[in-house]
Amino acid sequence: MLPPTPTPLLPRALRYLLAHRLVLLRLTLWSLLEAGQTFLLGYALARALDEGFLAGRVGVGMGWLGVAGGGVLVGAVGTGRVYRGVADLVEPLRDRLVTGVVRRGVRDGERGAISGLTQQVEIARDTFAGLVMVSRSFVFTSAGALVGLFSLAPALLVIVVPPLAAGVALFVVTLRPLARRQEAYLAADEALAAHLGVVAPGLRDIAAAGAEEETGRDTARLIDAEFRAARALARWSVTRVAALAIGGQLPVVLLLLTAPWLLAHDVTPGALLGAFAYVTQSLLPALNALVHGLGTSGSRLTVVLRRLTRNTGALPAQDPAPHGPRGVGLTLTGLTFAYGPASTPVVDGLTLSLPPGAHLTVVGPSGIGKSTLAGLVAATLTPTGGEVRIGGRPAPDARADRVLIPQEAYVFSGTLAENLTHLRADPVAETELWAGAEAVGSAELMKTLGGPHATLDPAALSAGERQLIALTRAYLSPAPLAVLDEATSHLDPAAEERAERAFAARPNGTLIVVAHRIASARRAGLVLVMDGPNTACGTHAELLESSPLYRDLVGRWEAR
Structure with a gap:
């Protein structure tokens, strides 16, 4: 019997997040401290340069640098609380998955529950935690940096926001096709591994039966399928590089090219330096983490959750399917x-x-x-x-x-x-x-x-x-x-x-x-x-x- 069509994960994921909305609210509040740290990074640097060092007031400059350092300390407190909030969001997911795996293992006596409990559940938990962290970090880091750019000089937003938005849009548009090709590659790789797992032990019998040509054709077909899937994945993976280049690196180039024009239109040297700090120290790292986190770990989490929640109706309140022997006649x-x-x-x-x-x-x-x-x-x-x-x-x-x-x-x-x-x-x-x-x-x-x-x-x-x-x-x-x-x-x-x-x-x-x-x-x-x-x-x-x-x-x- 063919396996049933799995219930889409997205509705179940949204229901899970809605059930933990208070945890999400706490995460948001503590993340605001990290956003404040991001804001102070560029703003305090700009003030230290314009009002302090360039004006010959070293004490004022050092004071503003001290404010930036204080922001780092406050942000560290927020980061510590954020980790607790992420744990409050992730551990219930792990507990539900473990409960489902154990319930199925006890009820049906399926030895595959060991794999689900010791490996797949931990992969789901760790990957989900990583996705929460990178997504949250990008949102609040970007907010802090953009507010900082606006406070320094609105003209800086004209230079930074369009390429940043274009890079994020490119990544979002290609995220689903990229995820599909990653899953296709995993499926092709598993099919080839399963085929070789049967062929390798039976080489003697294949030779004795004169089935080398047919077995070779089957193997070549699966190898070609995996090669095509890998090539398609590689082509779509280029979009990650393009998204990073457009969203994170192009703003730096544009700031350099437009620096004379900005300085001639009331943008101070400190504000320009602050803008570089926002882009290179905040936006680019956050975008890089988002692209690689969602682009790779997101597909990995999807595959694992589909295996753990196969034949269930909720994420993952019901019994996840095991990775072990299934009954076949x-x-x-x-x-x-x-x-x-x-x-x-x-x-x-x-x-x-x-x-x-x-x-x-x-x-x-x-x-x-x-x-x-x-x-x-x-x-x-x-x-x-x-x-x-x-x-x-x-x-x-x-x-x-x-x-x-x-x-x-x-x-x-x-x-x-x-x-x-x-x-x-x-x-x-x-x-x-x-x-x-x-x-x-x-x-x-x-x-x-x-x-x-x-x-x-x-x-x-x-x-x-x-x-x-x-x-x-x-x-x-x-x-x-x-x-x-x-x-x-x-x-x-x-x-x-x-x-x-x-x-x-x-x-x-x-x-x-x-x-x-x-x-x-x-x-x-x-x-x-x-x-x-x-x-x-x-x-x-x-x-x-x-x-x-x-x-x-x-x-x-x-x-x-």
């Missing part, structure tokens, strides 16, 4: 696959339906097509007939919903943490890495290797160690459907059982295991016996009664 309809036009189908007309949370073990003699079936489910192979649907979507469109762990696990050079989080688009807390390793049974290996930040040499790892790392990586991935294609073949029975039980216990996580031992079939809720036209599916007990091949396989396994 698997449907195979008339699935057929042959390795060549004249070849006998390895999988022939297979129809099977698994509900979300199912645990299926696939058994059969060597060469019967078990790994081929795994490749078809993982979309590393394309059916010659029928279709595979995951969560109601065709398998190629549901790449982020499943992860394949092959027999020959892939580990790349880099840190252990980089290997374990390869399938995750968001940051992963170290505590979650340890929790995942403990669940799968790789915690002792992680300790032996030196912890998550240890650098790996893949050639120095045993096959079993590589499998444990790959299993932990898949366990930590957001994919709800896990396909283990003899992924525990190099582990002892106890380690194999622990890993399979960990995957089976993932909330709403669907598990398919291509069995290496009969114990895997005994643990599964359903067993698929691949036997050509006699393929059968049922429980362990049912198949012992109905499938001669299964009885034979069980007997051979138990005789080992």
Whole structure:
């Protein structure tokens, strides 16, 4: 089932701000002190020059500089109060997000709540606080500077205000298109990461199936999509530079060019110097913070809040959606696959339906097509007939919903943490890495290797160690459907059982295991016996009664 259209964030954000209007009022009052500091910066400097130093009255000049220094102290008091006000505005948001994440985790038992609680909520809180600070700072700093310019000489406003307004207008007009392109780039990057997360572990199967060309085309298509998104983002990012140049740097140039004219029309040297101070020390830094804050952090906050509040009606009074496994089912309809036009189908007309949370073990003699079936489910192979649907979507469109762990696990050079989080688009807390390793049974290996930040040499790892790392990586991935294609073949029975039980216990996580031992079939809720036209599916007990091949396989396994 496709995810529902998310409720727009803007109305919910406005309702949230309206509910905290008293906090906003306090923020406004304390921000006025900062505006006063900005005003005194240029005004006192102008008076110190005109009425003090240029008039030969050093004491008066020093006095006005002292007034400017006092303004800094008063502004510091206001800044301290502002931080308290921002905390009063931001912490309720964090508390509501945490409440929603915890409520969902407790109610639904979703392990993804750990990521939402430890990472995404903190990102939302910190980013929201930063946006409040830069937006508030720009408004009150600009107000203080513009009032100061008017008090020094109204003619200065004619020079400074038009380019400042043009720069802000340019930024505001391009903010939404820029945000959309940032989100498009993030989506393209995540799609490519999810695709590579499936392809990289399955390179051996891709080569064996002769699917290199098709896989290469799919990968190239996703790389091209990310490149186009990155190029579009880069083009629109130029508007930030233009906005800063027009709004913050052009006024300085205009003040320099018009200085003779201003001085000839009753603008004093002190007022001119004060104007330079207002532009370079107040307006330009405030505009720079606004452009980079809203342009980058604003989109980041939007993405995180949409993920946390997906399927909810308020920000964020209801349950945020987790970043973790979602329940998806698997449907195979008339699935057929042959390795060549004249070849006998390895999988022939297979129809099977698994509900979300199912645990299926696939058994059969060597060469019967078990790994081929795994490749078809993982979309590393394309059916010659029928279709595979995951969560109601065709398998190629549901790449982020499943992860394949092959027999020959892939580990790349880099840190252990980089290997374990390869399938995750968001940051992963170290505590979650340890929790995942403990669940799968790789915690002792992680300790032996030196912890998550240890650098790996893949050639120095045993096959079993590589499998444990790959299993932990898949366990930590957001994919709800896990396909283990003899992924525990190099582990002892106890380690194999622990890993399979960990995957089976993932909330709403669907598990398919291509069995290496009969114990895997005994643990599964359903067993698929691949036997050509006699393929059968049922429980362990049912198949012992109905499938001669299964009885034979069980007997051979138990005789080992």
